[in-house]
Amino acid sequence: MTYQEAAAFLRRRDRYLILTHKRPDGDTVGCAAALCAGLRALGKEAHICPETGATHLFTPYLEGYLAPEGYVPDTVVSVDIAARGLFTQEGEKWLERGVDLAIDHHPSQEFFAKETCLDAGRGACGELVYDILKELGEITPAMAAPLYVAVSTDTGCFQYSNTTAGTHRIAAALMEAGIDTFALNKRHFRTKTWPRLQVERLIVERMHRYEGGKVAVAPISLELMAEAGATEEDMEDIAAFLGQIEGVETSVTIREKAEGGCKLSVRTSGSLSATQVCALLGGGGHAAAAGCSIRGSLEQAEEAILSAIRQVEGRQ
Amino acid sequence: MTYQEAAAFLRRRDRYLILTHKRPDGDTVGCAAALCAGLRALGKEAHICPETGATHLFTPYLEGYLAPEGYVPDTVVSVDIAARGLFTQEGEKWLERGVDLAIDHHPSQEFFAKETCLDAGRGACGELVYDILKELGEITPAMAAPLYVAVSTDTGCFQYSNTTAGTHRIAAALMEAGIDTFALNKRHFRTKTWPRLQVERLIVERMHRYEGGKVAVAPISLELMAEAGATEEDMEDIAAFLGQIEGVETSVTIREKAEGGCKLSVRTSGSLSATQVCALLGGGGHAAAAGCSIRGSLEQAEEAILSAIRQVEGRQ
Numbered sequence: 001m002t003y004q005e006a007a008a009f010l011r012r013r014d015r016y017l018i019l020t021h022k023r024p025d026g027d028t029v030g031c032a033a034a035l036c037a038g039l040r041a042l043g044k045e046a047h048i049c050p051e052t053g054a055t056h057l058f059t060p061y062l063e064g065y066l067a068p069e070g071y072v073p074d075t076v077v078s079v080d081i082a083a084r085g086l087f088t089q090e091g092e093k094w095l096e097r098g099v100d101l102a103i104d105h106h107p108s109q110e111f112f113a114k115e116t117c118l119d120a121g122r123g124a125c126g127e128l129v130y131d132i133l134k135e136l137g138e139i140t141p142a143m144a145a146p147l148y149v150a151v152s153t154d155t156g157c158f159q160y161s162n163t164t165a166g167t168h169r170i171a172a173a174l175m176e177a178g179i180d181t182f183a184l185n186k187r188h189f190r191t192k193t194w195p196r197l198q199v200e201r202l203i204v205e206r207m208h209r210y211e212g213g214k215v216a217v218a219p220i221s222l223e224l225m226a227e228a229g230a231t232e233e234d235m236e237d238i239a240a241f242l243g244q245i246e247g248v249e250t251s252v253t254i255r256e257k258a259e260g261g262c263k264l265s266v267r268t269s270g271s272l273s274a275t276q277v278c279a280l281l282g283g284g285g286h287a288a289a290a291g292c293s294i295r296g297s298l299e300q301a302e303e304a305i306l307s308a309i310r311q312v313e314g315r316q
Numbered sequence: 317m318t319y320q321e322a323a324a325f326l327r328r329r330d331r332y333l334i335l336t337h338k339r340p341d342g343d344t345v346g347c348a349a350a351l352c353a354g355l356r357a358l359g360k361e362a363h364i365c366p367e368t369g370a371t372h373l374f375t376p377y378l379e380g381y382l383a384p385e386g387y388v389p390d391t392v393v394s395v396d397i398a399a400r401g402l403f404t405q406e407g408e409k410w411l412e413r414g415v416d417l418a419i420d421h422h423p424s425q426e427f428f429a430k431e432t433c434l435d436a437g438r439g440a441c442g443e444l445v446y447d448i449l450k451e452l453g454e455i456t457p458a459m460a461a462p463l464y465v466a467v468s469t470d471t472g473c474f475q476y477s478n479t480t481a482g483t484h485r486i487a488a489a490l491m492e493a494g495i496d497t498f499a500l501n502k503r504h505f506r507t508k509t510w511p512r513l514q515v516e517r518l519i520v521e522r523m524h525r526y527e528g529g530k531v532a533v534a535p536i537s538l539e540l541m542a543e544a545g546a547t548e549e550d551m552e553d554i555a556a557f558l559g560q561i562e563g564v565e566t567s568v569t570i571r572e573k574a575e576g577g578c579k580l581s582v583r584t585s586g587s588l589s590a591t592q593v594c595a596l597l598g599g600g601g602h603a604a605a606a607g608c609s610i611r612g613s614l615e616q617a618e619e620a621i622l623s624a625i626r627q628v629e630g631r632q
Contacts, residue, residue: 158474158487159501168488171474172481185475186585193562194529201520204513213510246509269502 003128006117007135009101010039010077016046017073019091019099021081022053026188029058030150031079031103031129036065037142038133047071051090055233057188061146075100078113080125082106103128123162126150130170144177148184157189198228200241207242208302214270215309216242217252219298239265239289250274250309254301262301265291272312280308319444322433323451325417326355326393332362333389335410337402338369342504345374346466347395347419347445352381353458354449363387367406371549373504377462391416394429396441398422419444439478442466446486460493464500473505514544516557524618529563530586531625535614537572555581555605566590566625570617578617581607588628596624 001009010016016039020028032048039046047067054062067073076094081087082104087095095112102113105122119128126147133143151170155163158171175181192200199220207218218241228234242251249270255263264281266274267289274290281304283292294301317325326332332355336344348364355362363383370378383389392410397403398420403411411428418429421438435444442463449459467486471479474487491497508516515536523534534557544550558567565586571579580597582590583605590606597620599608610617 159498159505161498163491163497165488165491168484168491172484172488175479175481175484181479182475182477189475190560191562192560197520197561201517204517244506244508245513246507 001115001117003117003119003131004135006101006103006115007132009115010044010132011042011136013075013100014044015072015074016044017067017071017076017094018046018048019076019078019081019087019094020048020052020054021078021086021091022088024052024054024058025080026058026153027124027126027150028080029054029061030146030148030153031125033061033065033146034126034129034133034143034150035077035079035103037140037146038136041140041143042136047073049088049090049094051088053088055236057233057236058149061149077101077103079103079129080105082108083110084112103132121164123160123164123167124151124154126154127167127170130174134173139173139177141178144174144179145184148174148179148181149188152181152185153188157185193234195228195230196234199224199230199234199238202228203238203241210306213245213247214249215252215306216245216248216250217254217302217306218242219254219256219302221256221298222258239267243267243269252302252305252309254298254305256298261293261295262298263291263293264301264305265289266305272309276312277305277308280311281305317431317433319433319435319447320451322417322419322431323448325431326360326448327358327452329391329416330360331388331390332360333383333387333392333410334362334364335392335394335397335403335407335415336364336368336370337394337397337407338404340368340370340374341396342374342469343440343442343466344396345370345377346462346464346469347441349377349381349462350442350445350449350459350466351393351395351419353456353462354452357456357459358452363389365404365406365410367404369404371552373549373552374465377465393417393419395419395445396421398424399426400428419448437480439476439480439483440467440470442470443483443486446490450489455489455493457494460490460495461500464490464495464497465504468497468501469504473501509550511544511546512550515540515546515550515554518544519554519557523558526622529561530565531568531622532558532561532564532566533568533570533618533622534558535570535572535618537614538574555583559583559585568618568621568625570614570621572614577609577611578614579607579609580617580621581605582621588625592628593621593624596627597621 018032020032036046048065050066076099078099099113102116104118105125107120109118122128130147202224203218209216239253250272251267253265266277268274273287275285278290278292281292285291334348336348352362364381366382392415394415415429418432420434421441423436425434438444446463518540519534525532555569566588567583569581582593584590589603591601594606594608597608601607
């Protein structure tokens with residue numbers, strides 16, 4: 001359905017439960033908080049499904065919105081969830097019962113819900129939720145702040161290729177709703193934890209460069225994590241770290257796993273296909289970002305991925 | 317004059333020379349390139365005053381626009397220059413002869429020109445130049461790309477507090493003119509040189525934290541610069557590096573100078589006034605960013621600035 005139809009649907013129903021996706025990011029959390037605020041502004045009862053798994057970066061936006069125990073909704077809405085496999089444990093129960101409306105922007109949307117409002121041309125799901133909320137009434141600061149988080153984080157603060165003129169127009173409208181975007185930007189784009197800074201320092205100290213600097217590999221051992229005092233919360237988007245180095249076209253981040261073996265992330269900005277490289281090792285993903293797992297040590301993983309890169313480059 | 321009057325002025329005159337400011341940034345270079353392209357699109361003769369001093373990051377935007385030797389203009393226009401002291405050596409000659417029109421967005425504008433088009437409410441001078449060029453005709457990609465560089469770099473890619481709804485609206489319009497903002501963003505916001513990365517690594521390794529992490533000090537010795545293989549081009553905005561650490565409210569970057577002594581940059585995000593701290597050591601600046609020079613070693617400079625911070629905090 002169109003965003004106007006989704007707005008009409010939301011106006012008709014009541015007693016909402018909103019579902020976010022597993023390992024939640026700013027887009028799913030921001031959409032859920034804004035939608036919850038918007039529905040409440042219409043006089044509806046609305047809550048967000050608890051146990052979202054949100055990290056400390058995003059939990060503040062959920063405050064006051066999580067469903068109380070035993071809450072029984074009439075209408076279940078998912079935001080930014082593309083596939084059945086991306087529901088949280090709590091959310092899966094509602095998936096079985098049936099999702100009434102899915103609001104999403106992923107081309108890979110699986111159409112698991114009774115109704116789907118999909119716009120795959122949007123950089124962030126937050127842009128679509130903005131359109132829906134605008135249709136329903138005035139955008140208040142309580143809606144604008146989480147929507148700004150949704151839109152800015154999913155587009156890398158307007159830097160990724162999914163950013164459109166429409167993205168900037170929505171950012172302008174959200175600013176005019178009276179929110180402090182400077183503080184939000186500082187929180188999400190200009191703040192690093194001390195352990196994160198140590199991780200980056202140790203990566204630079206121990207990384208390897210090949211092919212005149214075009215290929216960069218960062219082995220991240222459990223010992224490096226311990227030395228940095230880092231937890232998973234400090235590692236968000238670490239695979240993008242090497243890609244910023246001038247001249248690097250292919251970057252590989254290798255994480256040693258506690259249970260043995262390694263997890264690899266490959267990012268490419270040149271012509272090399274990251275999917276093809278990872279497919280050789282049983283993994284997959286997109287052309288510019290893919291991943292795979294390897295049994296063995298960090299050294300063995302590095303050797304295997306370099307060999308896969310050379311093979312795809314046609315040198316072997 | 318208003319931007320409409322500035323547009324009418326530019327339509328009336330011909331044979332332009334455009335002046336940029338000393339140590340040029342993206343805003344002055346982007347404004348100059350866009351204005352030059354816009355004037356040529358009107359059939360005017362227009363060139364940018366050479367010897368801009370632009371680094372490799374910005375020189376590409378000036379290509380084809382620099383004035384040939386012996387060029388004698390009828391009309392001299394300055395962009396993003398607030399004060400007489402900010403003219404380049406070449407530009408100073410024209411300042412003496414007389415600047416016909418100054419286009420600027422600094423509240424500290426000195427009104428050195430015969431006519432001034434000033435809008436101090438704009439985050440970037442590029443926003444004002446956009447309005448003027450829009451008044452003169454269609455915005456082509458040749459104007460839109462440097463304008464995007466001007467607007468995005470001066471607002472920290474829409475993150476600084478000078479960003480307004482109007483900034484985002486102009487970014488939207490520039491994208492619609494058909495430019496590749498992804499490539500521009502990658503170049504200006506997602507690329508670090510290898511020496512820069514080494515500088516950051518060595519800063520993290522050698523910095524000092526005080527008052528439970530609220531105060532951070534980075535001594536940058538000549539030896540650190542040599543070990544990193546860094547030149548001045550690698551050091552742009554290095555004073556902002558410490559400010560991103562979670563919990564840091566006051567950060568100090570101390571550069572050892574080749575000719576002896578140290579140069580200090582103080583940044584604050586809390587209530588402490590950087591100007592007051594630096595004033596105690598004979599320096600000055602703004603409340604959130606100030607600087608001073610100290611005769612002596614890095615250690616002596618660190619001791620002096622910590623003592624000044626404590627004094628302003630009222631602890632001594």
